[in-house]
Amino acid sequence: MKGMSLIVKKVAQLIAGLIFLYGIYIMVHGHLTPGGGFAGGALIAGSYILAILAYGSDTIKLKKEETGTSLTESISIFIALMLAVAGFFIGTKVFFNNYLPSGKIGELISAGVIPLYNIFIGIEVAAALITIFLALIIYKEEIEE
Amino acid sequence: MELTLSILLGFMIIGALFAIHAKDLLSAVIAAGIVGYSLVICFLLLKAPDLAIVQIVVETITLIIMVAVVLDSTREELKVKVDRQQIINISLALIFIVLLAFFFVQATGKLNPFGEHTLRMANAYVGETASKTGSTNLVTGVLFDFRGYDTLGEATILFTAAIGVLSILRIKGRK
Amino acid sequence: MIVYILCFILFLVGLYGLITRRNLIKIVISLSIMEFSIFILLVLIGYIDGGIAPIIPENVTNPTYVDPLPQAMVLTAIVIGLATTAMLMAIAIRLYRKYRTFDIRDIKNLKG
Numbered sequence: 284m285k286g287m288s289l290i291v292k293k294v295a296q297l298i299a300g301l302i303f304l305y306g307i308y309i310m311v312h313g314h315l316t317p318g319g320g321f322a323g324g325a326l327i328a329g330s331y332i333l334a335i336l337a338y339g340s341d342t343i344k345l346k347k348e349e350t351g352t353s354l355t356e357s358i359s360i361f362i363a364l365m366l367a368v369a370g371f372f373i374g375t376k377v378f379f380n381n382y383l384p385s386g387k388i389g390e391l392i393s394a395g396v397i398p399l400y401n402i403f404i405g406i407e408v409a410a411a412l413i414t415i416f417l418a419l420i421i422y423k424e425e426i427e428e
Numbered sequence: 429m430e431l432t433l434s435i436l437l438g439f440m441i442i443g444a445l446f447a448i449h450a451k452d453l454l455s456a457v458i459a460a461g462i463v464g465y466s467l468v469i470c471f472l473l474l475k476a477p478d479l480a481i482v483q484i485v486v487e488t489i490t491l492i493i494m495v496a497v498v499l500d501s502t503r504e505e506l507k508v509k510v511d512r513q514q515i516i517n518i519s520l521a522l523i524f525i526v527l528l529a530f531f532f533v534q535a536t537g538k539l540n541p542f543g544e545h546t547l548r549m550a551n552a553y554v555g556e557t558a559s560k561t562g563s564t565n566l567v568t569g570v571l572f573d574f575r576g577y578d579t580l581g582e583a584t585i586l587f588t589a590a591i592g593v594l595s596i597l598r599i600k601g602r603k
Numbered sequence: 604m605i606v607y608i609l610c611f612i613l614f615l616v617g618l619y620g621l622i623t624r625r626n627l628i629k630i631v632i633s634l635s636i637m638e639f640s641i642f643i644l645l646v647l648i649g650y651i652d653g654g655i656a657p658i659i660p661e662n663v664t665n666p667t668y669v670d671p672l673p674q675a676m677v678l679t680a681i682v683i684g685l686a687t688t689a690m691l692m693a694i695a696i697r698l699y700r701k702y703r704t705f706d707i708r709d710i711k712n713l714k715g
Contacts, residue, residue, distance in 0.1 A: 309481065314562075314565055317480075321482050356590060360584070381560075385560075388564060389564055394564075397568060401572070404579065408583075410590075416493070419497070419597065430605065437606060437613065440613055441612055444617065456628070456629065456632060463639055467639050478674060478678060479677055483642075486682065494631075497692045497695060505626060517622055536604065542647065545651050545670055550670045550672045564659045571675045586686050589690045593693045596694060596697055
């Protein structure tokens with residue numbers, strides 16, 4: 284697909300990185316401030332979509348990208364499931380057990396496994412949304428050929 | 429508070445009516461965007477910042493996908509002829525609406541008035557989230573600890589949707 | 604009580620569109636309008652007058668929070684709504700390529 288004009292490219296270059304950083308902030312601080320895995324993941328996907336829409340790319344590169352995102356998605360949901368299954372072996376032996384120490388309330392490293400779930404669910408959401416978007420773009424390109 | 433929400437909901441209803449009756453599909457999609465973005469303001473007024481952040485991003489991505497699909501195919505709405513099938517459909521819709529309105533009147537009699545929720549169920553969550561999980565954000569605490577199964581199912585649905593979109597839209601097989 | 608009634612009217616508008624429209628895109632839009640009305644209704648039920656957002660503040664003792672449970676449920680439902688919308692859009696564009704129309708009455712080969 285073709286990119287957009289120079290002004291759009293420059294603004295996207297300035298803003299996409301900031302959106303990406305904001306997504307990571309929302310994701311990591313999910314247990315302290317509003318937000319969490321879903322919001323952060325959707326923001327990261329938004330920054331990727333902005334960059335792709337502004338700059339454009341050819342089909343072969345997009346296909347490589349799509350392989351990467353679907354692989355990331357599968358691996359991160361597998362890790363989230365394994366974090367839940369690990370509760371069977373530690374402590375009170377319950378699925379979705381919070382087995383790490385909860386720490387001091389209000390600090391960044393606290394709340395046991397909740398930050399880990401936030402991060403991996405966030406990566407999964409981001410990768411899934413980018414995969415859907417890339418599938419639509421590649422379909423459009425293949426039709427036009 | 430209730431007045432502000434009523435005005436916003438009125439805007440949402442007007443936007444929804446326009447989205448359903450628009451002649452141009454692109455303006456219908458954008459009118460559906462009015463409903464979604466008004467929902468963000470409603471969430472902020474109702475003290476739900478988590479939902480507001482998620483909804484504003486999700487609505488943007490939905491609009492991008494919808495506009496891409498509409499621009500790729502056609503923008504024109506179908507010519508609606510009023511024939512027998514259409515009359516049957518409209519009368520069926522009106523019957524459904526009257527029936528559901530009857531059940532709604534029955535159900536709202538049992539609800540608390542707006543703003544006087546009694547927190548029977550949520551007292552356990554509100555009181556124990558901080559001490560049991562150590563999470564300051566109660567919504568995240570409920571989502572990933574007390575109700576982890578829901579979150580797992582939700583992530584699975586998103587994964588399934590991505591795989592479904594890939595398998596629907598693929599023309600050439602991957603070698 | 605008036606806000607509940609307005610929510611329900613929004614739901615009925617979506618239902619009306621779902622039954623009477625024949626365009627696939629319009630049907631998807633009606634479905635998402637119905638979803639929005641359910642989200643706002645669930646959050647309205649959990650609201651408490653004078654409550655604060657469900658995030659524990661630093662210096663306030665025994666504050667009143669709004670109910671966090673409906674918010675967690677709606678958070679899940681929003682992302683599921685995005686997934687279903689994307690999937691329906693993929694099906695719609697694929698059907699358009701095959702039949703060259705969005706009219707559900709002309710898509711007849713699906714009949715058994």
